[in-house]
Structures are given as structure tokens and as C-alpha cells.
Amino acid sequence: MKEILLVCNEGMSTGFLCNKMNELAKKQGLAIHAWAIPESALEGRYHEADVIMVGPQIGYLLDSIRTRTQGTVPVAAIRPVDFGRVNALAVIEHALSLIS
Template sequence: MTTNILLCCNEGMSTSFLVNKMITVAENNKLDVKIWAVAEPRVDTESDNADVVLLGPQLAFLEDKITERIGEKVPVKAISAEDFGRVNAPAVLKQALNLVRERRAQQ
């Protein structure tokens, strides 16, 4: 089963480099994932296709509002500023997969 990971930032641009690195890490580890990034205004509709939404640290202050907007269907969490700044793709991918695993265990 493919895990769909949506990253969200102000313009959808600052996350694009991180997305590409995450895809490379996933491919190297033979993980079945789809990862993409969007600008914040598109998160409401794009989250319909996601298993998890990760926010760029510049949007961390919107975590509760975005969770409220899209409902409880998928977990929403901010990426740590350190992992984002260092483009730590393995850590961000692990964060996403752990959030999905936790959500599936609750269902």
C-alpha cells in the first residue's frame, strides 16, 4: 500500500528540495511512498489524497488551524526547524511514516 506524504509551506517551493531528497531516500530503501509539496492554500483539497500532512516550520503556528480545516482524517505535524534547515530527508521521512503508522494503529 502506497503511503501518501504531503508537505506544505508558504509557496510550495521551499519544500521542493526536501521532497526530492525524501523521494531518493525512499527509493533507496524500497519504500512505497508518494511525496509532494503544495502551497498552504491548497492543503485543504490536496490533503484528500494524503495519509499525513507535514508543515514547513514557517507554518508551525498554523498546525492547529490546518488540523481543524481538514479535520481528523490525516495527522498534521510541523517539521522541526532543524531537520528542515538541514534538509534531513531521512528524519522527515521517518517522522511522516511514524505518524501514519500511529494513525493506522488507532483505527
């Protein structure tokens, strides 16, 4: 099971996307689990993830998040168009492409 962590300001805007990602994964038999947290909770949780996807509204924090996670997990921004359209498949594919 691959763990995809979505991070945003409060963990709420990404929560809806997580639900869609998990619904899609279940329907398609994908071994992934998506979950969302606020950026402020990152230190205590990032080690549980295989990849971290950052909401576009805090994309300016990408370098900071990479530094805080010390390169232990891939970190990337969710593409604004995928986020806006709640394109769960595109976000899953992007996340999985980052996991080695």
C-alpha cells in the same frame, strides 16, 4: 504506497525536501511518495495524503490546518533542524510514525 504531503507558504521550500525524500525512498525501496503544495491549496488536496507535514515557517498554522482537515489525516510540524539540514530520512521516519 504512503503519501506524505508537505505544506509551506508557496510549496517551493518544501519541494527540495520532497525531492530528497523521494530519492531516498527509491534508493531504500520505501513505499512512500512525498509531494509539496502551498498552504492555500490545502482544501483541494489534503484528502490525497496519508499524513501532512507542515514546514516550520508556517508552524503557527498547525491548529488551523488540523481544523481544516477535520481530523481525517495526521498533521505535524517538520522539526526545524530536520528541515534546515534537509534530513529526508528524519522527516520520512517522523511522518511514518504518525500513520496508524
